[in-house]
Structures are given as structure tokens and as C-alpha cells.
Amino acid sequence: MAMSQHRTFWSLGLGISFTRNLITWFLLIFSLLYILYSSNLLLTNRSLNCCTTHLSSSPQFLPDSNSKSNSNSFTTTITTRRFDTELKHIVFGIAASSKLWERRKQYIKQWWRPTKTRGVVWLDKPVRGRGNEGLPEIRISGNTSKFPYTNRQGSRSALRISRVVSEMARLGMEDVRWFVMGDDDTVFVVDNVVRVLSKYDHREFYYVGSPSESHVQNIFFSYTMAYGGGGFAISYPLAKALEKMQDQCIHRYPGLYGSDDRMQACMAELGVPLTREVGFHQYDVHGNLLGLLAAHPVTPLVSLHHLDIVDPIFPGMSRSRAIQHLLESSILDSASIMQQSICYDRNREWSISVSWGYVVQILRGVISPRELETPTRTFLNWYKRADYTGYSFNTRPVSKHPCQKPYIFYMGTTQYDHVKKQTLGIYSRHRARQPNCGWKMESPGAIDSIIVVKRPDHLRWQKSPRKDCCRVFPSSKRSTMYISVGNCQDGDIREL
Numbered sequence: 321m322a323m324s325q326h327r328t329f330w331s332l333g334l335g336i337s338f339t340r341n342l343i344t345w346f347l348l349i350f351s352l353l354y355i356l357y358s359s360n361l362l363l364t365n366r367s368l369n370c371c372t373t374h375l376s377s378s379p380q381f382l383p384d385s386n387s388k389s390n391s392n393s394f395t396t397t398i399t400t401r402r403f404d405t406e407l408k409h410i411v412f413g414i415a416a417s418s419k420l421w422e423r424r425k426q427y428i429k430q431w432w433r434p435t436k437t438r439g440v441v442w443l444d445k446p447v448r449g450r451g452n453e454g455l456p457e458i459r460i461s462g463n464t465s466k467f468p469y470t471n472r473q474g475s476r477s478a479l480r481i482s483r484v485v486s487e488m489a490r491l492g493m494e495d496v497r498w499f500v501m502g503d504d505d506t507v508f509v510v511d512n513v514v515r516v517l518s519k520y521d522h523r524e525f526y527y528v529g530s531p532s533e534s535h536v537q538n539i540f541f542s543y544t545m546a547y548g549g550g551g552f553a554i555s556y557p558l559a560k561a562l563e564k565m566q567d568q569c570i571h572r573y574p575g576l577y578g579s580d581d582r583m584q585a586c587m588a589e590l591g592v593p594l595t596r597e598v599g600f601h602q603y604d605v606h607g608n609l610l611g612l613l614a615a616h617p618v619t620p621l622v623s624l625h626h627l628d629i630v631d632p633i634f635p636g637m638s639r640s641r642a643i644q645h646l647l648e649s650s651i652l653d654s655a656s657i658m659q660q661s662i663c664y665d666r667n668r669e670w671s672i673s674v675s676w677g678y679v680v681q682i683l684r685g686v687i688s689p690r691e692l693e694t695p696t697r698t699f700l701n702w703y704k705r706a707d708y709t710g711y712s713f714n715t716r717p718v719s720k721h722p723c724q725k726p727y728i729f730y731m732g733t734t735q736y737d738h739v740k741k742q743t744l745g746i747y748s749r750h751r752a753r754q755p756n757c758g759w760k761m762e763s764p765g766a767i768d769s770i771i772v773v774k775r776p777d778h779l780r781w782q783k784s785p786r787k788d789c790c791r792v793f794p795s796s797k798r799s800t801m802y803i804s805v806g807n808c809q810d811g812d813i814r815e816l
């Protein structure tokens with residue numbers, strides 16, 4: 321409906337000015353032609369200069385990471401550089417429904433830390449009290465029947481969910497710096513919530529989150545909206561300002577679809593833009609998250625969402641067990657969970673991509689870092705008919721060449737070695753059928769497990785963002801590979 325109004329507006333405007341001023345139109349067309357002509361020149365120039373990279377020389381590996389460690393113990397409290405924000409300053413608001421509660425509470429149990437995390441689950445109706453131990457306090461949202469809601473596709477529950485932050489701001493909790501919203505199928509890595517929020521001054525107005533992976537969704541809703549499932553954060557003073565105006569604000573947008581677009585509408589009225597933090601993941605996709613997770617951007621992993629819709633992130637496990645498995649090891653080095661490092665086995669001519677705490681992939685041949693850090697499309701678009709142009713970031717296809725199918729090793733166990741002060745993870749090969757490859761080179765299929773050692777690095781996000789470096793160690797056993805992951809040293813680059 322909004323679109324057709326738009327079109328009328330423009331055609332009216334064009335019609336009037338056309339009859340009024342023909343010369344202006346000639347000038348306009350002339351300058352357009354000129355712009356086209358000069359940009360064409362630019363493009364030609366660029367393509368002449370672009371492709372002089374040479375793919376020679378050998379990979380340079382880092383020296384042992386022992387010398388440059390930031391922290392000795394993985395039990396450090398997460399505190400911060402400038403604002404000393406801690407977990408106790410953050411209040412989570414979880415939007416839940418009584419109908420799905422029994423299933424969805426399994427996800428909350430995975431990340432919630434009783435006595436440490438603060439927050440409230442907001443439900444539409446009371447639920448049975450049993451089995452809710454170790455979960456946040458439950459409250460029933462205020463009655464929203466007086467608010468108008470006219471969207472045909474959506475549901476009225478959007479109204480009550482959109483009011484969660486305001487309702488929490490009215491509870492008068494002490495020492496709150498941030499309210500963080502999430503759905504009942506959102507999983508937070510709480511240490512990383514702290515890390516990300518502590519970059520910002522909680523005494524000012526901040527609206528922090530991330531748009532969708534789906535370009536189509538972002539066109540439909542907005543690129544400047546924090547998607548509710550990925551979770552978002554509102555600083556305390558902003559929540560107080562919101563609380564004063566939100567009920568009137570909601571009245572002005574009866575046609576919107578959800579709770580998060582209503583929130584964004586009120587943020588826009590307050591003049592507060594979205595601060596984008598791409599570690600919040602709405603995950604508006606279907607299928608296998610592997611391609612996305614294994615090439616995570618260089619930023620802390622804050623949240624995962626739509627876990628009921630995508631495949632379990634570890635194959636062969638239930639969805640909530642797979643999350644538990646990931647979070648168990650992430651405790652040892654939460655700052656580095658999912659962080660990708662790229663290295664090469666020079667002798668065997670393999671490319672190796674490590675996503676710490678999750679997966680190691682070995683590929684035959686030398687593939688450049690710029691390719692390896694681009695997510696492969698192991699997943700499908702939210703709108704199933706949309707093709708690869710429907711994402712809001714770059715992706716690459718899954719290679720169909722039989723020699724280029726990656727060998728995938730999923731994290732099995734991770735432990736902390738108190739003597740060497742490093743984590744040791746054992747990653748085992750995923751037994752998927754591997755097609756026959758005719759290349760005359762060693763097959764990664766001989767390797768059953770990969771041992772990844774890494775020192776925890778709790779302060780890595782207080783420095784400029786950078787990937788870790790990895791290095792392959794010689795191994796006496798053909799079936800085991802040893803990899804160390806750590807800070808890059810001076811002069812470390814991942815040359816091909």
C-alpha cells in the first residue's frame with residue numbers, strides 16, 4: 321500500500337515539472353550522460369589496475385603464542401576499558417509466549433546464569449510453575465487491548481512485546497545500565513553482551529543491535545532497525561525516555577507488523593539511530609548455519625536466533641543440546657568463540673580455516689583469505705524464492721568440484737590446561753560422504769581428529785579487531801593434526 325502511494329507522488333511531481341520547464345530536463349539528461357561517460361572511464365581504469373597480484377611465496381606462520389598472552393585465567397570477570405560495565409549492570413527482557421514456553425525455555429536454560437544474570441521473562445499468560453527453576457523470573461505483560469493494531473499479517477502480541485523495555489524501566493531496578501531484549505529462541509553469549517555494551521557510554525542514549533541477513537527483510541522493514549530476535553540493547557536513560565512516550569508512540573503506528581519495527585519507529589521519533597553491532601544475529605535463514613558461523617565477522621559473537629528453524633549447529637545433536645555443547649566450551653574463551661583464523665599446510669597444499677570452539681575445515685589447494693572469510697551458502701534465504709542477491713552481505717557458492725568439498729571437523733571436547741595455561745580442543749571429522757577427487761595430492765580424509773591449542777584472550781576486543789593467526793604443527797600420527805591459534809606476531813600475514 322505504501323509503495324503505490326509512493327509511485328503516485330513521484331509521477332505527479334514529474335508531470336508538473338515536465339510541462340513547466342523543458343530546458344531543465346535537457347540539462348538534466350545532458351549531465352546524466354556526462355556522469356555515465358566519466359564513470360565508465362573510471363571503471364575501465366580500475367579494471368586495468370586490479371589484477372596484478374601474484375600468487376607465489378610461502379605461508380608465514382606465527383611463532384608460539386606463549387610470549388604474548390593477555391590473561392592467565394579463564395575465570396576472569398569480564399570488565400571493561402572505559403565504563404567498567406559488568407554483567408550485573410545488564411537486565412535482560414525475554415519476550416516469550418505461554419504456548420511455546422515448554423520448548424523454548426530449553427534455549428534460555430542454556431545461556432541463563434542463575435544468580436548472575438538479571439532479567440525477566442515476559443509472558444502473555446501464566447504458565448505452570450514446575451520446571452522453571454534456574455530460569456529468570458516470570459512476569460505477565462500489561463494489557464494492550466486499548467492499543468490499535470491493524471496489520472493483517474502480524475499478531476497483536478507485537479504490542480505487548482514492544483512494551484517490554486518500558487515495562488522493565490518502570491520496575492525501578494537498581495544499578496541498571498542496559499536493557500537487553502531477546503526472544504525466547506534467542507541464545508546470548510552473555511560475556512560478549514558485556515564486551516560489546518561496555519564500548520558505549522551507558523549514561524547516554526544508545527540503541528544497539530543489528531539488521532537482518534536478508535536484504536529482502538531489510539527492504540521490507542528497515543536497514544536501520546534492530547531485529548528483535550537477534551536481540552538489541554537500550555541504554556538506561558534511553559529506556560526512561562522511551563517509557564515516557566512509547567504508549568503514545570505505539571498509537572501512531574497501528575499498521576506496523578512487529579514489536580521491533582514499533583520500537584524503531586519510536587527510536588526515530590526520539591532521533592536515536594541504530595548503532596550497528598554485527599555480533600547480534602537475527603539469522604533470517606533456513607538450513608545449515610555452517611557457512612555463516614564458520615566465517616563470522618571479526619567481532620564478538622553476541623547472539624544466535626531462529627534455532628528452531630535452522631539445522632542443529634552440531635549435526636547429530638538435538639537443537640538445544642548443540643547450543644549447550646557450544647556454550648560449554650565457549651566459557652573457556654568466550655571472547656574468541658567462532659573467531660576465524662586461516663592458515664595453510666604448505667607441504668600438503670591445504671587451506672585450513674579454524675572457527676574456534678566450533679569447527680575446523682580443511683580444503684585441498686590454496687584458497688585466499690578473502691575467499692575463506694566470505695560465508696559459503698550452506699544456508700537458504702528467508703524468502704525461499706530469493707536468490708543469492710537477497711543477502712545483505714557477500715556470500716560465495718558451495719563449490720561443486722569434487723576436490724573442493726571441505727573436510728569438516730566439529731568440536732568434540734575442550735578443556736583447559738592449567739599448567740600450560742591454554743585451551744585444548746579436540747575436533748573430530750564429520751563422516752559425510754566425500755566425492756572422489758582426481759587431484760594428485762594428499763587427501764585430508766586420512767585425518768580423523770584435529771587438536772587445537774589456544775591461550776584464552778579475554779581482552780582481545782580492547783584492541784583493534786584482528787583475526788588470530790593459526791599454524792599447523794608437525795605430527796607423528798597421520799590421523800591427527802595439531803594446530804595452534806593465537807595472536808598474530810609482527811609481520812604475520814597470511815601469504816599464499
Ligand SMILES: *[C@@H]1O[C@H](CO)[C@@H](O)[C@H](O)[C@H]1NC(C)=O
Nearest residue numbers: 444445462463464465466467
Ligand atoms: C484487558 O482489558 C480489557 C478492557 O480494557 C478487558 O476487557 C480484558 O478482559 C483485559 N484482558 C485481560 C487479559 O485482563
